[in-house]
Amino acid sequence: EIPLNYGADRLGKRYDADMQKFRDNRLGAFIHWGLYAIPGGEWNGKVYPGAAEWLKSWAKVPSGEWLELMKQWNPTKFDARKWAKMAKEMGVRYVKITTKHHEGFCLWPSKYTENTVANTPYKKDLLGEMVKAYNDEGIDVHFYFSVMDWSHPDWRYDVKTPEDSAAFSRFLTFTDNQLKELATLYPTVKDFWFDGTWDASIKKNGWWTSHVERMLKEMLPGVTINSRLRADDYGKRHFDSNGHLMGDYESGYERRLPDPVKDLKVTRWDWEACMTVPENQWGYHKDWSLSYVKTPVEVLERIVHAVSMGGNMVVNFGPQADGDFRSEEKELAKSIGAWMKKNGQCIYGCDYAGWEKQPWGYYTRKGSDVYMVVFNCPYSKHLTVKTPKGTQVVKAALLNRKSVKVVETARNEYNVDMPAQEPGEPFVIKLQIKEAAGVVDKYRDALT
Numbered sequence: 001e002i003p004l005n006y007g008a009d010r011l012g013k014r015y016d017a018d019m020q021k022f023r024d025n026r027l028g029a030f031i032h033w034g035l036y037a038i039p040g041g042e043w044n045g046k047v048y049p050g051a052a053e054w055l056k057s058w059a060k061v062p063s064g065e066w067l068e069l070m071k072q073w074n075p076t077k078f079d080a081r082k083w084a085k086m087a088k089e090m091g092v093r094y095v096k097i098t099t100k101h102h103e104g105f106c107l108w109p110s111k112y113t114e115n116t117v118a119n120t121p122y123k124k125d126l127l128g129e130m131v132k133a134y135n136d137e138g139i140d141v142h143f144y145f146s147v148m149d150w151s152h153p154d155w156r157y158d159v160k161t162p163e164d165s166a167a168f169s170r171f172l173t174f175t176d177n178q179l180k181e182l183a184t185l186y187p188t189v190k191d192f193w194f195d196g197t198w199d200a201s202i203k204k205n206g207w208w209t210s211h212v213e214r215m216l217k218e219m220l221p222g223v224t225i226n227s228r229l230r231a232d233d234y235g236k237r238h239f240d241s242n243g244h245l246m247g248d249y250e251s252g253y254e255r256r257l258p259d260p261v262k263d264l265k266v267t268r269w270d271w272e273a274c275m276t277v278p279e280n281q282w283g284y285h286k287d288w289s290l291s292y293v294k295t296p297v298e299v300l301e302r303i304v305h306a307v308s309m310g311g312n313m314v315v316n317f318g319p320q321a322d323g324d325f326r327s328e329e330k331e332l333a334k335s336i337g338a339w340m341k342k343n344g345q346c347i348y349g350c351d352y353a354g355w356e357k358q359p360w361g362y363y364t365r366k367g368s369d370v371y372m373v374v375f376n377c378p379y380s381k382h383l384t385v386k387t388p389k390g391t392q393v394v395k396a397a398l399l400n401r402k403s404v405k406v407v408e409t410a411r412n413e414y415n416v417d418m419p420a421q422e423p424g425e426p427f428v429i430k431l432q433i434k435e436a437a438g439v440v441d442k443y444r445d446a447l448t
C-alpha cells in the first residue's frame with residue numbers, strides 16, 4: 001500500500017448505532033432551495049433547459065447581479081411544519097437540506113458572510129425552522145454543503161499563483177468557520193453531504209478535506225460524512241490511492257445507479273444514491289416539460305433498486321420561491337407514501353439479499369426475511385426464484401399474509417405463483433427460508 005497522510009481514516013463499514021441508523025433509514029428526501037428558485041431557470045426572458053440551480057452559470061450572471069435576488073427572497077407560504085408533514089407522509093426517514101449551494105446563499109444567518117437569509121425580507125433562520133420541524137416529526141436532518149462558492153471572492157477553481165494560495169487559504173478558513181457554525185447551531189444534524197469538491201483547488205488540498213472530516217466527527221460524535229468531500233494526498237477522490245473508501249459512504253451515484261447484476265462490488269461498502277424527478281433539475285425550474293418527468297412507479301423502482309444493492313436513495317424536491325411545493329412533487333410524496341405505508345418493511349432496515357437477480361424485480365433482505373419486490377409480471381404467471389446452495393424456500397406470502405404457492409422445480413429453483421388478483425401496482429412477497437448447512441442434495445447434475 002502507498003503511505004498516505006490524508007487517505008481513508010477507517011477500513012471497512014462502520015457498525016456503530018449512528019451509522020446503523022443511517023443505513024436503516026434507507027429512504028431520504030433532498031431539499032434544494034436557494035435564490036435559484038426565484039428565476040426558476042429563466043434569465044432576461046430566456047429559459048435555460050439546464051439544471052435550474054446552475055442558472056447563474058448557464059446565463060453567466062455576475063455574482064453581484066445574482067445576489068440582487070436576495071431582495072426578492074420572501075417565502076411567504078413557507079411552513080416548516082407542513083414540509084415536515086409532507087416528508088412524514090412520504091415515509092422518508094431523513095431529509096438532506098441545501099444549507100448553501102454553489103451560488104453561496106446561506107439558508108442560515110451565518111455571521112461569516114452577508115449572503116444569508118438574515119439579509120433578505122424573510123430575515124428569519126429558515127434552516128433552524130426546518131431542522132426543528134423535521135426532528136419534531138422524528139425525521140433525521142442531514143446537511144448538504146457546497147464547498148464551491150461562486151459568490152466568495154476567495155474561491156478558486158485552481159491554485160496556481162501565490163495570490164491564489166493566499167486567497168484559497170482564506171477561503172478554507174471561511175469554510176471551516178461556516179462548518180463549525182453549522183455544527184454548533186444545529187447539533188442534531190446527523191450527516192454532512194459535501195458537494196462542489198471536484199475542482200483542482202480542492203484536489204490539491206486533500207489535507208483540508210481530511211481535517212474537515214475529523215473536525216466534524218470531533219464536534220458531533222457519530223455524524224456521517226460522504227465520500228465526495230474527500231481527496232487524498234494525491235488528489236484521488238471518494239476512494240483513496242489504495243482503493244479504500246474515504247468518508248462513511250460512497251456518494252457518487254447522482255442521477256444514476258449501479259448495474260444490479262454487473263456492479264455487485266458496491267455491496268461491499270455503504271453508499272447513498274440521489275435522484276431528480278425530471279432528467280436533471282435539483283432546484284425549482286418553472287418548465288418541467290423540457291425533459292422527461294419520472295412517474296411515481298419509476299421513482300419507486302429506483303428506491304427499491306438501491307436498497308436491493310445495500311444502498312440508500314434520496315429523492316429530490318425543489319421547493320418554489322414562495323415556500324410551497326409544485327403539485328407534481330406533492331402528488332409524488334403522497335403516492336410513494338401510500339406504497340411505503342403498505343410495503344415499507346421491504347425497505348426500512350433492509351439490505352442486499354445476495355441472491356441471483358431475476359427479471360421480475362428485486363430482492364431485499366432483513367435478517368432471515370427475504371422480500372421479493374415485483375415490478376414486472378411474467379406471462380408464465382410464475383416468479384422464478386433461485387436460492388444459494390443450502391437455502392430452501394419454505395413458504396411465500398403477500399404482505400397482507402395471503403400465501404402464494406411455491407413449487408420446487410429444480411435444485412435451488414422454485415416457481416412462486418403470482419397472486420390470484422392482479423395487484424395493479426408493484427407488490428411484495430415475503431419468503432420464509434431455511435438455510436441449512438450440508439442439506440441433502442436430492443438432485444444430480446447431468447452427465448455431459
Ligand SMILES: C[C@@H]1N[C@@H](C(=O)NCc2ccccc2)[C@H](O)[C@@H]1O
Pocket residue numbers: 032051053054195196254274282
Ligand atoms: C446533488 C447535485 N450536485 C450538484 C452538481 O453540481 N452536480 C454535478 C454537476 C457538475 C457540473 C454540471 C452539472 C452538475 C447539483 O447542482 C445538485 O446539487
